[in-house]
Amino acid sequence: MLENATPAQAAAIEHRDGPLMILAGAGSGKTLAITARIARLIGQGVKPYNILAITFTNKAASEMRERVEALVGKTDAWISTFHAMCARILRAHADKIGFTRDFTIYDSDDTRACIKSVMEEMRLGLTTLSPRGCAEIISTAKRKMLPPEQFAAGAFGPIEKAAAKVYAKYEQALHSKNCMDFDDLLLFAHRLLNERPDVLRKYAERFKYISVDEFQDTNSLQYMLARQLACKHKNICVVGDPDQTIYTWRGATLRNVFDFERDFPGAKVVLLEQNFRSTKKILRAASSLISHNEERKEKRLVTNNPEGENIILLEADDELAEAEHIVRLVREFRDEGFALHDVAVLYRVNAQSRPIEEALLQEGVPYALVGAVEFYRRKEIKDILAYLRLVVNPADIVSFMRVVNIPPRGIGAVTVGKISDAASREGITLADVAAGKSKSASFFPKQAQAMKEFADVIEKIRAVQGKPVAEMAMEAVRLSGYQADIEKNKDERTEDRIANIDQLINAAAEYDRGEPQGGLQGFLEHVALVSDVDQWDEKADKVTLMTLHSSKGLEFPVVIVSGLEEGLLPHILTMERSGDTEEERRLCFVGMTRAMKRLVLTYANRRAAAGRYADRLPSRFLSEIPSDVLSMRRPLTTRPPGGRMFRTAGRRDYGDDEFADKTQEPAQSPELLPSDIRFKPGERVRHGHFGAGKILSVQKRGKLTHARIFFDEAGERTVVLEYANLERLED
DNA sequence: GCCGTATAATTTTTT
């Protein structure tokens, strides 16, 4: 490998001891260099056990592992993301920070759900603060390592003050339920290493050689972790390209790059400036674009590659036409001799994939969608996983709330409220309350029965623990009633849902094969951190579709960057602050520099957003590319404005409805009604959900009795006395 | 009290 390396690459690969920073331009072979260096260290007698390599994604981690193992054979080196590494360390030492080793990891959806339920419990008006916004504020605070009290002290304005209160309650909720969110993984790992010298010593001594890839996209907490781990041997190698910083919205900061030289005096700095990937024209276009960033250190990027073809600039009427022309171009490239797997279509937002998918489907061109609605976040997948998570951690409140009434078993919002009240009042888990262990709560017999059945389902799945995870997953699908529910309520999504569940079981079986010792706990962690099935097969002959963000670190002979429009790239939500626009430019730069031989840029004059069409202007980034490397390609065909060639979405069948109605059973009336519904106006009562109030009026309506009640906190409401289970209060 | 339907609100990128 050294034979073919440039002097700069060789310097990076041959560097052995002491801190090293590789500033590597796009396509300069940085991943190759870092992999070669690790392989060389092992070849020189360094034990893989003493090596830690941090990558940005799990995919990158498994690729690096494959490359290293291809060179030196199977290894027990740690090659993973920061988050996976932290989870591994924390599992081993969970007791030292007040958790147990089977803690649950919340992804961003779980986190939001948890914050939402905390806010509801606090009866906080959702008008000032959305759960989403609150989650964002809390995450930012955590990344700055501000605990709730400190954040509260510095909170400014009503929104931050409210968020600070939620933050404190949320932390409590997570901790008491043995759960952690993504930020906690980093935070607690840092705290553990900081407060326990014995633990720090163990890892700092073990990891004699550390490398961090995509260093430009690490946040300060991650950098601190890396520094802690490198404190003993100081053999840390960081690799990055400031021009490819595209995750500042997640806390990434270039300060790490500047701090590195300060924190590791005498660090060797290697610049990789030769590009081995792209043609001269592609590189000229990308360089010209990125030179428009003002907060940037000038960096050269040169190549000995051929001049290459011009970049195709494609204008389309709307996103449907854009998609059709993309498909047409794909066929042209195939006729030129490119394989389908040579082609990638990149876009700013996942929603852009849909018209492109439809066009590819229409023309019978196979494609692979990377990312998108991540597999493990699909509804039915999360439902099944929630059952499995409850087996491992019965206190997991988010999973409990998620599936306690999925499939519907007659446990609604009010009952759920009672369950969570009882749980926090008595200090027992939600699952305990469902199993009937609460002393203080009272439920209708129907609800109590349903809860018991739910608790039994969890117990029955637990009984299969120890068997392969795939079998447990199958049991969960069956025992939960999910399978029966899907078979009963058939609709147009049924096939998809069944396919997804099959895929989940496949993924579990694959996990069982790869990690026979991992168990359910290991599988759930894998799922929480991996976010997508590692199914993207580069060898399969398919066009690849993915976001610009996910394309980082990859390369393709042919790249089509779509949607170069003002408001989309740069994205509208980033256009207010100029710094953010610079990040969008870097994002565009990342996309363009994925291309080896051919590059296509596309934009549409109109695009549907939120169901409505809006006119679009070409992106400012297009004007920053020299026109002599561009070839304009106008649409070959046009169609009437707004006209659609084929649309299947939104189609509805009404014909079957009346037959469906006949097969439906009549709704069952509750088998038991509270005996005493004789309330009169003026009486004070207590309601399970709305609290205390005064009856204004009572009115018989058919078989049921409606009462108008003024509640002290909830205001005026109408309730049905037969169902409301009111408690009479003395004046 | 739960459930189905009508209405309103919402759109970035990912560990």
Add this chain to the structure above:
DNA sequence: ATTATACGGC
């Protein structure tokens, strides 16, 4: 267009 919430029915 899709998804969360509000409302009314039983």
